[in-house]
Amino acid sequence: MLRKFSNSRTLGDNIKLGTLTAFAAGMVNVASLLLFLSFSSNVTGYYAIVAAEIVKGNWYQTAVVFGWVFLFFLGSFTANFMVIHLNKRNKYFAHSLPISIEILCMMAVGLYGEFFYNETLVETEALLALMLFAMGLQNGLTASISNFAVKTTHLTGTTTDLGILFSMFTKNEFRSNPALRGRALLLSSITISYVVGGVFAGIAHFHIGFKLFYIISLFLVIVIGYDAYKISMVRYQWISVRKKNRQLLTDTGAQDNIPLKTDTSTLEKERSVC
Amino acid sequence: MLTKRWLILVYAALFTLNIMGFAWMINAATNPEKAILGQWKEAGWHYERVNSKTDTLRKEVYYRAGNEPVVHKAETWSFLPDGTLVLNREHGEETASWCIKGRGNILELKYNDGRKEHYDLTTLSDDSMTLNFELDTQIKGLAKLTFDRLM
Numbered sequence: 457m458l459r460k461f462s463n464s465r466t467l468g469d470n471i472k473l474g475t476l477t478a479f480a481a482g483m484v485n486v487a488s489l490l491l492f493l494s495f496s497s498n499v500t501g502y503y504a505i506v507a508a509e510i511v512k513g514n515w516y517q518t519a520v521v522f523g524w525v526f527l528f529f530l531g532s533f534t535a536n537f538m539v540i541h542l543n544k545r546n547k548y549f550a551h552s553l554p555i556s557i558e559i560l561c562m563m564a565v566g567l568y569g570e571f572f573y574n575e576t577l578v579e580t581e582a583l584l585a586l587m588l589f590a591m592g593l594q595n596g597l598t599a600s601i602s603n604f605a606v607k608t609t610h611l612t613g614t615t616t617d618l619g620i621l622f623s624m625f626t627k628n629e630f631r632s633n634p635a636l637r638g639r640a641l642l643l644s645s646i647t648i649s650y651v652v653g654g655v656f657a658g659i660a661h662f663h664i665g666f667k668l669f670y671i672i673s674l675f676l677v678i679v680i681g682y683d684a685y686k687i688s689m690v691r692y693q694w695i696s697v698r699k700k701n702r703q704l705l706t707d708t709g710a711q712d713n714i715p716l717k718t719d720t721s722t723l724e725k726e727r728s729v730c
Numbered sequence: 731m732l733t734k735r736w737l738i739l740v741y742a743a744l745f746t747l748n749i750m751g752f753a754w755m756i757n758a759a760t761n762p763e764k765a766i767l768g769q770w771k772e773a774g775w776h777y778e779r780v781n782s783k784t785d786t787l788r789k790e791v792y793y794r795a796g797n798e799p800v801v802h803k804a805e806t807w808s809f810l811p812d813g814t815l816v817l818n819r820e821h822g823e824e825t826a827s828w829c830i831k832g833r834g835n836i837l838e839l840k841y842n843d844g845r846k847e848h849y850d851l852t853t854l855s856d857d858s859m860t861l862n863f864e865l866d867t868q869i870k871g872l873a874k875l876t877f878d879r880l881m
Contacts, residue, residue: 492831492832493831493832493836493838493848494831494832494833494836505833514759515755515758515759516755516756516759516760516761516762516834517833517834517835518755518759519752519755519756519759520756520833520834521833522751522752522755523752524833526748526752574813575813575829575831575838576763576829577761577762577763577829577830577831577834578763580830580831580832581833581834
């Protein structure tokens with residue numbers, strides 16, 4: 457899900473990444489709307505609000521919204537910065553670091569909200585700022601590693617693309633195109649997942665309040681944990697094969713003369729993973 | 731072509747400029763949480779986006795808000811710094827708690843029975859305040875309350 461980059465990613469990788477992160481984004485957006493009465497994952501509307509607030513002369517609101525938009529931008533910048541600068545050292549680390557920071561942000565919002573939040577305006581704005589930064593991180597990362605195929609924090613582009621795709625499907629030549637069908641499947645999964653996440657958050661918030669952010673963090677842990685598990689499994693298989701080969705060589709007593717047999721496919725897998 | 735050092739300088743300058751612009755705007759503007767403090771007298775309760783101001787429509791507006799009729803008439807609202815709102819009515823006084831949410835544009839009132847009301851803080855100046863009663867986060871402007879500052 458996270459360890460592959462750009463064109464080496466399969467449709468399955470993108471669907472897994474897209475659905476899980478869209479579910480988290482849907483939850484974050486609805487949670488922020490219900491708890492702080494403001495959106496936290498879609499910035500399109502905020503550009504319009506900045507313009508409207510400037511016209512009205514509401515400089516306080518202009519500054520706040522400008523700050524939120526800038527933090528979303530900064531999140532996206534940070535995520536892609538990490539991906540392109542740390543990719544060569546360790547691909548998995550580079551791709552999971554932005555999600556790890558996002559988890560920290562979500563945990564911070566959850567813990568602060570549960571134990572310290574006094575509903576002052578500064579607190580509300582700061583917590584929203586943290587959420588917008590986290591959403592920028594998530595959107596920047598998913599878009600960056602999937603070659604802009606997966607964007608999960610807002611659905612404007614997704615809905616537009618789905619509209620185009622479904623209109624294309626009215627012609628048989630496009631309908632039978634596997635790439636277009638795959639894209640439609642990916643975008644539909646993201647949309648459904650986002651909405652389901654939002655509905656879940658809407659119901660859960662009434663019962664658990666700020667604890668909802670722990671659930672969001674858990675989902676993000678699944679995103680990074682899935683790949684960590686895959687990597688450790690491949691490593692384990694590789695070590696087992698090596699152990700078996702060594703044992704075989706020791707048993708035959710020809711350690712120096714017979715070349716070491718290795719499972720090349722496992723080795724290749726290991727290389728692609730790391 | 732920009733060298734790496736120049737690039738870092740340009741990025742740092744842009745970042746600093748953004749932070750400075752933000753800090754300047756926040757300091758120059760009045761925080762709505764402070765601007766709202768004081769005593770306000772209800773000056774009017776207007777209905778918008780209705781074709782005819784019939785009682786039926788009014789009732790609908792009241793009841794859709796939260797299963798309970800929500801009518802504020804000829805009240806004095808006192809916003810205290812500790813987050814308490816004192817509503818002085820003809821037949822007594824009621825307290826609630828208040829807070830401002832969103833980007834400083836939503837006034838949330840919480841009554842002692844758990845009832846919540848949300849108002850869009852449309853105008854907040856030294857001498858007047860306009861609140862748009864919110865029935866839903868995306869629907870507003872059905873009912874508008876205007877206030878004059880008393881003190």
